[in-house]
Amino acid sequence: MPTIVFFHAHPDDEASQTAGAMARAAAEGSRVVLVFATNGEHGEVPDDLGDGEKLVDRRRVEAMNSAAALGVSRVEWLGYSDSGMTGWEQNHHPGAFHSIDPTDAGLKLAAIFDREDADIVVGYDDHGGYGHPDHVQVHRVLHAAARLAARRPRVLEATSNRDLTRGFYQAALAAGMADLAFDPDSPMDDGLPFGTPEAEITWQVDVSAYLAQRRRALEAHRSQQTDIDGMLALPEEVFAAAFGVEHYIEPGAEPGMRRGWPFAGELGGAVTAGRADPGDKPR
Template identity: 35%
Template sequence: MSFPEQPTLLAVFAHPDDEAFGVGGTLTHYARRGGRVVLACATRGEAGKITVPGMTVDDLGHQREGELREACRALEIPDPVFLDYHDSGRYERTRHNDPLALMNVSPLDVEVKLRALIEEVRPQVIVTFDPHGAYGHIDHLQMHRATTAAFFSTGHLPGGGPQRLYYTALTHEAAEGISRMGENLDPLVYGVSEGTVAVRMDVRAYAANKKAALAAHGTQTGETSVLGRMSPEERQMMETRLLGVENFSIGGTRTALPTFPLRGLFDGLEGFETLDG
């Protein structure tokens, strides 16, 4: 296996809409710069909460799959790859007895699927959840663990395997903002220090793409959602802090870092020196 000449970014997340918040602008950025972007989604969000009053959906997984495809078009990336697990849900919607719910699946089994995908896609860069799964969702934690394991267990592949693993990174300030919106996060636990951020992507140019991607997830962004209940001031804060910049920390690397912080996700990777110039 040799790496494709085209820079390839593999983004691995758990549910439809995970891609729109922390990495959407980055995905659009690299797609526009000629990169190949592959989005892997573990589930179809079957156990999500419909946030549009009066809305009924016969098959929520099918509905959210369509929403994710629409979001991908908004982000200018190809259709997602589904790993075909089930959404574990949260609170009263938790699917304790579903053997395919991600919370009930061995991370080693998920790793096997991801290893096969990595061998097929041959990415230089992988992006996934941080060690706290953003806000502690069990499915996010499962994908963090499995993706991290797959990165480290594919270094034997011809070409050396993926060269960099990045985690989405909430700064303390961003974690405080999310906490105020209802997730009740301890910023000193769920956030990271500024010195931990390895890459700060200025994605203001793709704000329209991110907003369109969020809007595509209509069942999750209705009037009773966190977004729908925001005051004008909170929405302005979100658009400034969460839509304008996307932060990443280093999860693993097989190459030396040319500088810190890095200019972008491909900075220092041989053959792609101009991608983050």
């Protein structure tokens, strides 16, 4: 079974974005490694921090609890500072992940790939889903690290299906659930729409059997109350629809999204290294 390294910007990103694939891969026997680029120090500060406890301390504990819920074998931290949201002065602070040369950070990440002899590595699409500076930097650093690794791994980019999200948005509006309505075609942090059009996505992955583990991973990050509570408060059927599938781009793959499991294959870099679901055809 392959060794898969998931590379995320902040603690809690793994729970909302790739938790289903991580849990499924671990359950099927893969070694799953989780790497965080930053410490998440610019996240939401909870009211119950103890004496001498810093937000970074809490978020590291939360990340380890999330990893345990998902079956992760190892957690690593690159140790860069959180760059904050788009336009914050922290974007350009010394040590902020966004300001680091991607090759320099890529060398640190490649060293983890090499130690793990990684078969597959996972980051984000080229605009980080919604343009967050650290998410965009994850994309750059992931590809730099893949090029620098001794044995070049397959690269997958986690993304969101813009067309599917649009359908959720329209259904929420029609049902009068304005509080659940999120327009993916509106400009995000970088001025681009949310996620990726379905025509540019390679894989749709069924992770519906792992919704309970995703919930536990999200619950582990309770310090980030606003975002986490919002996700956990979704009606059961909405939560299942939103988190029961995940989407990935495989650079260099033939066009057309297929439903399958791209984490079955080892080194090779081709779509055929994955596994299509029975009866499914590329479309």
